[in-house]
Amino acid sequence: MSMPFYVSPEQVMKDKADFARKGIARGRSVVVIQYGSGILFVAENPSRALHKISEIYDRIGFAAVGKYNEFENLRVAGVRLADLRGYAYDRTDVTGRSLANAYAQTLGTIFTETAKPYEVEIVVAELGVDEATDQIYRLTFDGSVADEHGYVAMGGSAEAIEGALSEVWKSGQSEFESLTQAVHVLSHHALDEVRTLSGRDLEVAVLDRNRSRRTFRRLETAEIDRVLAG
Numbered sequence: 001m002s003m004p005f006y007v008s009p010e011q012v013m014k015d016k017a018d019f020a021r022k023g024i025a026r027g028r029s030v031v032v033i034q035y036g037s038g039i040l041f042v043a044e045n046p047s048r049a050l051h052k053i054s055e056i057y058d059r060i061g062f063a064a065v066g067k068y069n070e071f072e073n074l075r076v077a078g079v080r081l082a083d084l085r086g087y088a089y090d091r092t093d094v095t096g097r098s099l100a101n102a103y104a105q106t107l108g109t110i111f112t113e114t115a116k117p118y119e120v121e122i123v124v125a126e127l128g129v130d131e132a133t134d135q136i137y138r139l140t141f142d143g144s145v146a147d148e149h150g151y152v153a154m155g156g157s158a159e160a161i162e163g164a165l166s167e168v169w170k171s172g173q174s175e176f177e178s179l180t181q182a183v184h185v186l187s188h189h190a191l192d193e194v195r196t197l198s199g200r201d202l203e204v205a206v207l208d209r210n211r212s213r214r215t216f217r218r219l220e221t222a223e224i225d226r227v228l229a230g
Helices: 009-025 068-088 096-113 158-168 175-189 221-228
Strands: 030-035 038-044 053-057 060-066 120-126 135-139 145-148 151-154 202-208 216-219
Touching: 009 060, 009 096, 030 060, 030 120, 030 158, 030 175, 038 060, 038 175, 053 068, 053 202, 060 068, 060 151, 060 202, 068 096, 068 120, 096 120, 096 135, 096 145, 120 151, 135 151, 151 158, 158 175, 175 202, 175 221, 216 221
Parallel strands: none
Antiparallel strands: 030 038, 030 151, 038 202, 053 060, 060 120, 120 135, 135 145, 202 216
């Protein structure tokens, strides 16, 4: 009689985590940056149809890296949850924190109870009344949640990108400064070679505090190129 093959729970979890990290690292990077009048999302993404950045609700944005079908499932679930809660209660009851908690529970369950974890990393950002009350939540493949401030980088060479941003980011900076910083770190630190990125290579959106309710706005290619040209 053959003995069953045994793998310790610690090894199973380590293998799952390594698998998910490798899948996420293969993706192109996304940067989220706070600035004086909003929150900026910049993704290296030449596709005009498959978005890494989206709106979840009135003042809440979503950004992700990893496998598209997996983070798209999470995005759609978040939109449905927000719409249901806003309809059943009040629009002000839909918060970035509640969505981050829901995503954390979902990702944690998938990581522990299924054979294959989601190869995704996501950010849920909520626009406050001023920069001090903005909320940025970073969620990893195992359901871990981190409350970030200032800037976040995901996918690719995220550590190198965040290291470069730590040297230039400052509170209260402009949208122009933030976009310039994001494009610079993506072109210089996302891969082993220095590249020139244009609006055609980027997906850019903002949560704009100067807008009344629907604060999410995408920047078109021509607008991005104008900003980068100074």
